[in-house]
Structures are given as C-alpha cells and as structure tokens.
Amino acid sequence: MVTFTESEIDKLIEEDVPYFDLTTYLLDIGNKEGTISFSARHEIVVCATEECKRIFDRFNLKVLKFTSSGTQVPPKEVFLKAKGKAEAIHKVWKVTQNLLEYGSGIATRTRNLVNLAKSVNPDVEIVTTRKTLPLSKKICIKGILAGGALPHRLGLSETVLIFEQHSKFLGGLEELLKKLPSLKKRVPEKKVTVEVNSVEEAFLALKAGADVVQIDKFSPEEVKKVVEFKERNFPSAKVAAAGGINESNIKTYASTGVDIIVLTCAYFGKPADIKVQIEPC
Incomplete structure (x- = not known):
C-alpha cells in the first residue's frame, strides 16, 4: 500500500488544528475520557484506516477496533474505534473522517468497476x-x-x-x-x-x-x-x-x-x- 510520510501526517493534522481546539478548551472538557467510532451508512470498501491509526497515535488514543484498507464492510458496522481524552478525540475527528470518506469513496467506486469488468x-x-x-x-x-x-x-x-x-x-x-x-x-x-x-x-x-x-x-x-x-x-x-x-x-x-x-x-x-x-x- 501507499506510504504517507511523517511530515504528511503532521500536515494533515495541522490543516485542521493549526494551534488548538478553541471550542473544547472553552467548554473545559479536554481531560474527560471518551471514545470515537466510525461506521458507514452504506456498504463500502474501507481505505485510509492505517493513516487514521497513525493520527490516533499522535494524540495517545488507544485503538479498540481496526479494519485494514481494502476490506469490504456492511452498513452500520463499526470498522474503526479508539479511546482517549476528549481534547484528542475532537482534534482527530474531522481529519480522520475526511481521509476515510475520500479514500473509501475512491476504493468503493474502484471495487465496483473492477467487479463489473471482471464479471x-x-x-x-x-x-x-x-x-x-x-x-x-x-x-x-x-x-x-x-x-x-x-x-x-x-x-x-x-x-x-x-x-x-x-x-x-x-x-x-x-x-x-x-x-x-x-x-x-x-x-x-x-x-x-x-x-x-x-x-x-x-x-x-x-x-x-x-x-x-x-x-x-x-x-x-x-x-x-x-x-x-x-x-x-x-x-x-x-x-x-x-x-x-x-x-x-x-x-x-x-x-x-x-x-x-x-x-x-x-x-x-x-x-x-x-x-x-x-x-x-
């Protein structure tokens, strides 16, 4: 699979969190424990979970469930889940969701094209x-x-x-x-x-x-x-x-x-x- 460099992972984070999370800071909830989980509303071929895990690692989030890129998952099935501080969870939220949505969209379309042709x-x-x-x-x-x-x-x-x-x-x-x-x-x-x-x-x-x-x-x-x-x-x-x-x-x-x-x-x-x-x- 394609490898993202450490600096590319850092850049993805920096685009969404250039300094800190103002909302979480003002609400004073950053030190509370929580979980973040991902599921699809339709059948997808998962892509970019490896990069999401590396982003979780940056923020000391513990991965509870992991599904490799290329895996086909049904609707509503949790394919990625992590646990940690609320401040970290909110920082990774949109970065990882964007990666998963764009990557999995491409992977799902590709799988459909491959299946149609090979049929x-x-x-x-x-x-x-x-x-x-x-x-x-x-x-x-x-x-x-x-x-x-x-x-x-x-x-x-x-x-x-x-x-x-x-x-x-x-x-x-x-x-x-x-x-x-x-x-x-x-x-x-x-x-x-x-x-x-x-x-x-x-x-x-x-x-x-x-x-x-x-x-x-x-x-x-x-x-x-x-x-x-x-x-x-x-x-x-x-x-x-x-x-x-x-x-x-x-x-x-x-x-x-x-x-x-x-x-x-x-x-x-x-x-x-x-x-x-x-x-x-």
Missing part, C-alpha cells in the same frame, strides 16, 4: 490515470489499490508511453514506428506503449512491435477489431482501452476481450458516507 472478462486489468485531484495523489492511489485496481502510471519517469504529441516531433506515427526497435533496445526491461487514433494505426503499431497499443475513445466495436487482430497475429502484445470508460459502459468494453482498461472516473464522485460516533466513557 465479463476475468483476465482484464483495471488501471487508473495520472488525472488525480491536485495535491491528493497518495490518497487517490491508496484508494484505487484498496479497490483492486493499479495505477497506469505514477509519473513520467518509470514508463514509456508514446502519444501523438511525441510522434509529431519525429514526423508522425510512421517515422516513430521506424525507431521502435532501437527504442526497445535502450529499455529492455520496460514495455513500450504506443497510443493510436484509429484501427489502422493500431495494426501498424502492433506490426512494428509495440508491446502495448493504447486506443483512446474507440467504440467497443473498434476495440474488438484491434483485439481480434492482435490475438491472431501478435498474441503476446496487449491492448489497452482508454477514454470515457465508466460504470455505465465498462462491462461492454471488458467484453471485447481487451487486456487493460484505463480510466479516471474512480477518482471522482461522492465520498463515502461515514458516521462518526463520539461518546463519553
């Missing part, structure tokens, strides 16, 4: 794009991992993905494909992915030796043509379908036999609806 194509892999909400990448990636997907690319440094925006500088796709054998020799431990704009370009890229052909905004019928051509002629290559794939059409795209589905929609939507119960001991 018609058990071998398909769901991967997500770099289009995360700015400054929220770690919780987005942790969410999709908890939901059963993988990141398509975590950044520009570790993968070779050639877009039309690259090939234009070489004179177009055909000139790029001429360079493909030498390019693959330079990165023998990497897969080389080429994005194309038509079925015909997909055929050309496969013939040139692309390890993965990424097809963006193709219809399911066009995807199927590329998949069938690949299976007949280049079975070791992979086809990745991207662009506009979501819960409403993922089964249709998965049923084409495509190897990889690339999507962004898992990141965006309603957060999980998580109930926080705070009680004095």
